[in-house]
Amino acid sequence: MNRRDFIYTGIGGVTAFTTGLKLFSKINDKEVTQLLEDENKSNVREYKINAEISEIDIGDKFKAWTYNSKAPGPEIRVKEGEIIRVVLKNNLPDSTTIHWHGIPVPNAMDGVPGITQEPIKPGETFVYEFKAQPAGSYLYHSHVGYQLDQGLYGPLIVEPERELLSYDREYTIVLADWAVFDGGGPEASRAGHTRSSMDMMGRGMGMMHRGGRGMIGRFSSDDTPLLEPNYDAYTINGKVNKYSTPFMLKEGDRVRLRIMNPSSATIYTLRLAGHSMTITHADGRPVKPFSMDALRIGMGERYDVLIRADNPGRWSLYTLKDGTPAGGYRLATFLYKGIQGDSYSDDSFSGRFIVNRYWDMEGIPDDKIPGVKGEIDRRFNLTLSGGMMGSPYWTINGRIWPETDDLNINEGERVRIEYFNHSMMPHPMHLHGHFFEVVNNNQRKSPPLKDTIIIEPHMGTGVIDFVADNPGDWFHHCHNLYHLMGGMANVLRYR
Numbered sequence: 214m215n216r217r218d219f220i221y222t223g224i225g226g227v228t229a230f231t232t233g234l235k236l237f238s239k240i241n242d243k244e245v246t247q248l249l250e251d252e253n254k255s256n257v258r259e260y261k262i263n264a265e266i267s268e269i270d271i272g273d274k275f276k277a278w279t280y281n282s283k284a285p286g287p288e289i290r291v292k293e294g295e296i297i298r299v300v301l302k303n304n305l306p307d308s309t310t311i312h313w314h315g316i317p318v319p320n321a322m323d324g325v326p327g328i329t330q331e332p333i334k335p336g337e338t339f340v341y342e343f344k345a346q347p348a349g350s351y352l353y354h355s356h357v358g359y360q361l362d363q364g365l366y367g368p369l370i371v372e373p374e375r376e377l378l379s380y381d382r383e384y385t386i387v388l389a390d391w392a393v394f395d396g397g398g399p400e401a402s403r404a405g406h407t408r409s410s411m412d413m414m415g416r417g418m419g420m421m422h423r424g425g426r427g428m429i430g431r432f433s434s435d436d437t438p439l440l441e442p443n444y445d446a447y448t449i450n451g452k453v454n455k456y457s458t459p460f461m462l463k464e465g466d467r468v469r470l471r472i473m474n475p476s477s478a479t480i481y482t483l484r485l486a487g488h489s490m491t492i493t494h495a496d497g498r499p500v501k502p503f504s505m506d507a508l509r510i511g512m513g514e515r516y517d518v519l520i521r522a523d524n525p526g527r528w529s530l531y532t533l534k535d536g537t538p539a540g541g542y543r544l545a546t547f548l549y550k551g552i553q554g555d556s557y558s559d560d561s562f563s564g565r566f567i568v569n570r571y572w573d574m575e576g577i578p579d580d581k582i583p584g585v586k587g588e589i590d591r592r593f594n595l596t597l598s599g600g601m602m603g604s605p606y607w608t609i610n611g612r613i614w615p616e617t618d619d620l621n622i623n624e625g626e627r628v629r630i631e632y633f634n635h636s637m638m639p640h641p642m643h644l645h646g647h648f649f650e651v652v653n654n655n656q657r658k659s660p661p662l663k664d665t666i667i668i669e670p671h672m673g674t675g676v677i678d679f680v681a682d683n684p685g686d687w688f689h690h691c692h693n694l695y696h697l698m699g700g701m702a703n704v705l706r707y708r
């Protein structure tokens with residue numbers, strides 16, 4: 214946020230607390246400073262977060278990289294308009310940063326090493342501070358190396374000043390993929406516990422061991438990117454299903470689930486047996502509610518859904534395989550109060566599951582985030598490729614980060630990015646610092662706003678539009694951590 218906006222909103226915030234203060238009376242600079250200080254006292258939510266190696270127990274114990282000894286890290290939950298202040302102490306043996314995934318923070322707070330800040334060295338402390346807006350479901354995570362896959366992520370929820378949805382209870386659901394090695398995914402990969410790029414979720418999670426860092430010798434030196442590990446376990450809120458506490462439901466309740474996917478390399482198609490889900494928010498932004506049978510959610514994406522608890526039983530939240538329930542993986546249990554016994558209720562669904570697609574979603578207009586109106590000023594065509602023949606390198610327009618071309622823009626421009634996926638893997642592309650419109654259907658009056666969009670494999674395409682309204686250097690990259698580390702990244706640069 215720029216300073217002027219900060220001050221204006223700051224005054225507004227203080228007015229609510231201070232009787233007799235006239236918003237439109239003349240206020241000099243000194244008074245403004247005082248007001249800001251007062252506001253900082255009443256309106257700051259401070260969190261102390263220590264990044265440290267710690268043993269965790271997801272059902273199997275191993276040493277992970279954690280925030281406050283937990284993975285996921287502590288839930289940050291504030292009200293819209295409050296100031297989030299995170300005092301991050303780095304007790305790791307490596308440098309780190311935190312990125313506030315989805316929130317359009319001021320550039321210097323964005324947490325990308327080498328682009329928006331110096332990495333925070335071991336033993337150092339760094340203070341992040343920014344205004345929590347707009348309301349929504351977000352994530353925070355490390356943006357250094359493979360730390361995301363070692364456990365450095367957590368949920369961040371900004372509640373609206375006035376909640377418009379009506380529901381009886383809510384649960385945060387944080388999905389994660391684990392290679393159960395001390396040091397997490399990268400250590401598994403270094404040990405040769407990797408999976409083939411042909412063996413991704415959706416085509417099964419079968420074991421497919423393959424030694425080394427790639428099939429081809431020239432990809433196997435020490436400074437080459439790592440291949441995706443073969444994940445051993447999938448958790449929700451840090452536990453595999455067998456060792457988790459069921460999510461309790463009471464018949465008649467409307468329940469909100471904030472489903473977030475900070476997994477490093479797993480796209481899920483989630484089915485709550487016995488229930489449909491109604492999407493109300495995509496990446497934190499409200500959409501016209503629509504109902505589906507299973508939720509496809511890529512790395513970096515968040516969906517808020519409502520479920521109606523109208524079917525008592527013990528139900529699985531599980532992943533679909535090839536779009537069918539057969540061979541799925543049970544991630545969590547939803548249990549109605551009063552239900553006895555250990556056996557799961559049958560998901561007696563017949564027919565074809567309806568899975569969310571971007572072009573089924575319609576955004577809800579928001580005064581604070583005006584849409585992209587009028588002609589596009591600047592266009593970029595980005596071809597996503599790489600990973601051929603077991604290569605760990607992934608490219609944008611044929612180049613590997615940091616050799617990729619910058620996306621140079623001017624403030625105020627209406628920008629369009631068109632993606633073409635020439636590879637055999639899906640790429641959840643994430644843009645920092647901005648919400649974009651997903652332009653899949655020009656007939657739609659209000660395209661949904663998102664910050665992450667899956668570009669499907671085998672010549673898949675996608676188009677996003679946004680207004681350049683947040684100056685700085687913003688990272689733009691695939692949210693498959695191994696693709697990011699393999700080069701699929703560039704920078705949106707304001708001139």
Ligand SMILES: [Cu+2]
Pocket residue numbers: 607638639640641691692693696697701
């Ligand atoms: Cu990718």
